[in-house]
Amino acid sequence: MTNEELKRRDLEVLWHPCTQMKDHEFLPLTPIKKGYGVYLEDFEGNRYIDAISSWWVNLFGHSNSYINSRVKEQLDTLEHVILAGFTHESVIKLSERLVKLTPKGLEKCFYADNGSSAVEVALKMSYHAHKNGGKEKKLFVSLTNSYHGETLGALSVGDVELYKKTYEPLLIRSIQTAVPRDMSQEAAYEAACEFERLCAQRGNEISAIILEPMIQGAGYMHMYHSDFLVRVREITKRYDIHLIADEVMVGFGRTGKLFACEHANVSPDFLVLSKGLTGGYLPLSVVLTTNEIYARFYCDYGEYKAFLHSHSYTGNALACSAANATLDIFEKEDIIEKNLEKSNYIAEKVNSFRALSNVKEVRQCGMVCAVELQGYDPSERIGLKVYEYGLKHGVLLRPLGHVIYFMPPYVITNEEIDTMIKVAYDVVVMLEAR
Numbered sequence: 001m002t003n004e005e006l007k008r009r010d011l012e013v014l015w016h017p018c019t020q021m022k023d024h025e026f027l028p029l030t031p032i033k034k035g036y037g038v039y040l041e042d043f044e045g046n047r048y049i050d051a052i053s054s055w056w057v058n059l060f061g062h063s064n065s066y067i068n069s070r071v072k073e074q075l076d077t078l079e080h081v082i083l084a085g086f087t088h089e090s091v092i093k094l095s096e097r098l099v100k101l102t103p104k105g106l107e108k109c110f111y112a113d114n115g116s117s118a119v120e121v122a123l124k125m126s127y128h129a130h131k132n133g134g135k136e137k138k139l140f141v142s143l144t145n146s147y148h149g150e151t152l153g154a155l156s157v158g159d160v161e162l163y164k165k166t167y168e169p170l171l172i173r174s175i176q177t178a179v180p181r182d183m184s185q186e187a188a189y190e191a192a193c194e195f196e197r198l199c200a201q202r203g204n205e206i207s208a209i210i211l212e213p214m215i216q217g218a219g220y221m222h223m224y225h226s227d228f229l230v231r232v233r234e235i236t237k238r239y240d241i242h243l244i245a246d247e248v249m250v251g252f253g254r255t256g257k258l259f260a261c262e263h264a265n266v267s268p269d270f271l272v273l274s275k276g277l278t279g280g281y282l283p284l285s286v287v288l289t290t291n292e293i294y295a296r297f298y299c300d301y302g303e304y305k306a307f308l309h310s311h312s313y314t315g316n317a318l319a320c321s322a323a324n325a326t327l328d329i330f331e332k333e334d335i336i337e338k339n340l341e342k343s344n345y346i347a348e349k350v351n352s353f354r355a356l357s358n359v360k361e362v363r364q365c366g367m368v369c370a371v372e373l374q375g376y377d378p379s380e381r382i383g384l385k386v387y388e389y390g391l392k393h394g395v396l397l398r399p400l401g402h403v404i405y406f407m408p409p410y411v412i413t414n415e416e417i418d419t420m421i422k423v424a425y426d427v428v429v430m431l432e433a434r
């Protein structure tokens, strides 16, 4: 098929995610022919640096030869098997490794196949665990500006209006407590105090608090101080409230630690992982929890006590092999240490943005860096302009509203970082001059 044919035939039959399809009357689709390293290449030979890791999933580049080889091996052995009553080597190895690598106390792995479903699992498990322990706790708490996915349960605990507003009448009850307003310790302290006041009033109704540690991704890359996590953990213990750490985006090194909870040295009751879990190859998610929670469900059959949640593709063997390959790379190549150099280099390079009058803030946490613009009306769709300019100049940027961010695959070189940042800088300067 030719490039033009692909674009035309796509729009005949596809409905794309997170897209007002009418935009494609003026905004062309970009059919991609192949991917390698940080690059995506289209059918006309143009290549784009994937500065957003294809929606935050890719860690070690597209078509990574090592991950490819491990998935191919798995493909020739076992593609998938039902995980009820049956098991396989890849899922066992992966679970053992995750238990070892994640914060202490997380001992059991429950699989699903995307981030939203895993959030649903954690919410249901939390409620059910309290119930099995003789407590009826019906309320979930989340942070303002949070995002936990878009299935109805996950949407209920999210707080990004853009995704939530329309469906409000359908959602389960949840309340929001303030996220720390900025990265200062003081803001962390104030927000924790607000959460504590809420617990003092309604602690006996609250099943869990769910939060994105360190960075609220879809919430415009808002970042906060790790002290908030320390305090929340302490408060939740006092009120018998579970802590659900949604590390779907921040997990696997994005914040500079393998898991974001490590910044605060806390261990949640539920740790939710997806996105980077398979290095960006295949859909897979997992909820890790404690033996204590697990024990709440462990009894003779027949009292509505078992966790009967399931997905057809739970623990898919191909996805697990990609996940194991991803962990191999972390192990063999000392990625966290190498990323420290890369994130320092990014920090140095983005400094130039601070002098621009239309830049409100530059913030960074590990391998995630955000440049927030100011002075634009949402109807101007500044993000779309940045996106179009980026594509024209070989970089895939996909701003969240007026926040441009960089979240590249870890295999990005300094030279590629230069290009990525230069293109974003040029478009911000262009917008400033208008």
Ligand SMILES: *Cc1c(COP(=O)(O)O)cnc(C)c1O
Residues within 6 Å of the ligand: 114, 115, 116, 117, 119, 147, 148, 149, 150, 212, 217, 218, 246, 247, 248, 249, 250, 274, 275
């Ligand atoms: C992306 C994301 C989800 C949802 O994951 P999907 O696989 O898109 O359903 C949940 N939580 C956070 C923090 C995310 O960034």
